[in-house]
Amino acid sequence: MLDRTKSVTPNEADTDPDDDWVEEWTNYEPDPIVISEERKQELLEEHDRYIAELFEEIGEPSPEEMARAEAWWRPIEQHLTKNSHR
Numbered sequence: 043m044l045d046r047t048k049s050v051t052p053n054e055a056d057t058d059p060d061d062d063w064v065e066e067w068t069n070y071e072p073d074p075i076v077i078s079e080e081r082k083q084e085l086l087e088e089h090d091r092y093i094a095e096l097f098e099e100i101g102e103p104s105p106e107e108m109a110r111a112e113a114w115w116r117p118i119e120q121h122l123t124k125n126s127h128r
Contacts (some may be wrong), residue, residue: 103111
């Protein structure tokens with residue numbers, strides 16, 4: 043419930059507490075994620091197992107489904123590739 047009993051001076055009304063938060067995060071850049079080659083290999087193997095299970099369960103995608111998936115993925119891949127060359 044809004045507390046209307048608290049008085050607010052004009053200067054307080056003009057400031058937004060969210061402005062500090064926005065300023066703090068505007069230039070935030072996360073630390074890179076470092077994964078060992080061994081862990082990368084484990085993840086790739088798990089990915090391959092997962093895909094094999096999907097193909098076994100629901101079958102391979104049709105050419106139309108593959109085209110739709112590639113069209114959906116293409117702009118994401120371009121964005122990721124563009125940003126990784128900074």
